[in-house]
Amino acid sequence: MRVVLAGGGTAGHIEPALATADALLRADPETDVVLLGTERGLETRLVPERGYELALIPPVPLPRKLTPELIRLPARVRGAVRQTAAVLREWQADVLVGFGGYVALPAYLAARRLGLPTVVHEANAKPGLANRIGARFTQHVALANTDVPLPHGQHIGIPLRRSVATLDRAATRAEGRAFFGLDDQAPTLLVFGGSQGARRLNGAVTEAIDALTGAGAQVLHAVGAGNIDSAVARPGYVPVPYIDRMDLAYAAADLALCRSGAITCAEVAAVGLPAVYVPLPHGNGEQRLNAEPTVSAGGGLLVADAELTGDWLTANALPLLTDRERLAGMGEAAARLGRRDADDRLVQMVHRAVETQDAGGR
Template sequence: MKVLMAGGGTAGHINPGLAIANYLKQKHPDAQIKFVGTERGLETRLVTREGYELELIKVRGFKRKLSFDTIIAIKELFQGMVEARKIIKRYKPDIVIGTGGYVCGPVLFNAAMMKIPTLIHEQNAYPGVTNKILSRYADAVAISFKESEKYFKSAKKIALTGNPVRDEILHTDKVSARKRLGISSNSRVVVVVGGSRGAQNINNSVVDMLKKYYNSNDFNIIFATGEAQYDRTMESLGKDIAPTVEVVPYIYNAADVYAAADLMVCRAGAITLSELTAMGIPAILIPSPFVTANHQEYNARSLEKNGAAVVILEKELSGNVLYNQIMSLLKNREQLSRMASNSKKMGITNATEKIYSMIREVMKQKGKL
C-alpha cells in the first residue's frame, strides 16, 4: 500500500495525519507513506520527527483583500499544482489523504483528476475553505463534528469519524493520574492552558484572578502559560504565589494532568476538544478570535449546545468573570457531573479505526484493494 498524506500549517492539521499514518503502519507494516507540506508549516518539524518522508511544494493562502500578496499566492498556487502533479506521477500512490491546510488543494485536486482514491479529514465544526472546495472532488469526507455535515452538501460520501486521539489519553484515569502527580483525591483541581505558545489574554485574566479574587482554599490550579510567555507571566504574578498554584511553561504529561482535572479552562481547538470529550472532562472554553473563519467558536458552541462546556468569549473575559465561572461550576457538583457525562457522550475514541474503514472502502471502490 502506497499512501500520500497532505496536510500542513498547524499541529491541528498535521497530528491527525500522523495518527492516521501510524495506524496504517500498524495495520500494514510494509505500507509506504509519504507526506506533502510547505516549508512554512510545522510539518517540517513534526513529520520528519516521526520518521516519515516529507516533500515540499509552493502554496499559500489567499488574503481577502486584493494586494501584491494575492498575486504571489496565485503564482504559487499554479506552481504548487505543477509540483504536486509531479510528486503524484512519480510516487504513484494507491490513495491520497488530506487533513487540512492550503497544501491539500493542489495535492488532492490533482489526485482526484487522475482518478486516484481520495479522502479528506476535517477536524473542525466549521470547515476550512480548502476542504469545502475539495469535497466536490474527493471520494469521501470524514468529519469530526456533526455540525460540519451541512457544509459538505456536494460530497460523494460523508461519515462522522471524530478526530484521532493519542493512545495515552485513552488509557489514563483520574485516580492513577492523581497518584502519579501527588494530588490528593479530595482536592478540586482546575487546569488552565492556552496552547503551546500561550494566550496572552487568558494569561492576563488568570494573573488578575489569582492576585485579586483567588483564595488558596478555593481550588488547586495548574496553570500553563506557554513557553514564550512564562517569564513575563511569572513577573506579573510576583513572589507570593500560593502553594496550591502550580505555574508551568508547558504541560508535557498532558494525559495525567488532564485526567486529574475536575475542570479545564482552555482554547477550543479541534484536537483539544476531542481529547477532553474522550476523557469526559467538563470545560470552560475561551475560543481564540484570531483563527480562520472563527472556527474555534463553532467548535466551542458544539460542546456548549450538548451541555459539556461553558463558553466565555475573549472580549468578555476578565479575572473576575473567570473566577466567578470557575467557582459557580465547582460549587455545583451536580452540574459538573452532568457536564462530565455529556462530554463523555460526545467523545469518539475509535476515530482512527473509523477513518481506516473509510480508506479501505474508498480503495475497494477504485479497485486498489
C-alpha cells in the first residue's frame, strides 16, 4: 500500500502525521509512506529526521478573515492542486490521509480529482477550513474530540509519538528525575509553552519561584532557546531551552503548567498528568475548547492568559502541587479521557478506506 500523508505546516499537523506513519509501518513494514509539505514548514526538518520521504508543494495559506489574500486564494489553490495531483500520480498513491492546514486543502482536492480514497483527521475541537472541505469528500473522518461538527466523524483521539503513548509515568519517574537532575522526592512542576517558550508562563514562574521552592517544590522549566541566557538555575529550579525527551519530563512531573494546543492536551491526558492549562489568547478560541473536556472531567485547571500571575500560581498551583491525594485523583480523571491507541485506530481507518474503494472498483 502506498500512503500519502498531508500534514505539513505546524507541529500540530506534522507530529500526528509522523505518528501515523510509524503505525502504518508497524502494521505492515512493506507500506510506502510519503509526507506532503512545503519548503516553509517545520516538516523540512522533522520529516527527514524521522527517515521519511518529503514531497514539497506550494503553500496555500488559508485566511481566517476577509482580506486581499482571499481574492488570490482560488488561483493559488488551482496551482497547488495541479502540483499535488502530480505528486500523487508519481507516487502511485492508494490513499491520502490529511491532517488539516494549508497542505491538506490542495491534497483533498487533488485526491478527489484523481478518485483516490481520503481519510481526514481533525485534531482540534473547532475544525479548520481545509478539514471542513475534506470531510465532505469522504466517510472516513477521525476526530480527536467528541462533538466536533464534521460529518461521519469517529472519535479516536490524536496519534501520539510512541514514547508518550506507551509511557508508564510511575515506572519511569526515577529515570525522568535523574535525567533532568531533579530531586527524587520533591513535588515537581513541569512548565512548557512550545519550542520558543511562552512569555506569560515564563513571567508567572519567575514571580512565583521563591514561593514554590520555599514550600519544598521544584520546577523543570522549558523557557525557550531565546530566553535561556536570562534564566538562572538554582536549587529547586532547572531551566532548559527545550525538552526533547517529553516522555521523561512527563514522568518526572507531578503537575504541568502549559498551553492547551491539541497535541499538548492529548499527550498530558494520555499519560495521566494533571495540568494547569493556559490557552493561547489568539486564533479562533480552539485552545480553550481543547482543554475544556479534561478540565470538566476533573483532570486539570483552566486559567485565562491575562489572569496567570505569580500570585495566581502561589494561590492555586502550589496548594495543588503539594496535595498528593488530589493530584492522584486528577491524574486518574485525565487518563480516563486520554487515548493511547489513536495511531493504530487511524491506521485501521486507512485500511478500511482502501478496502472500500477496492471493493467498489476504482
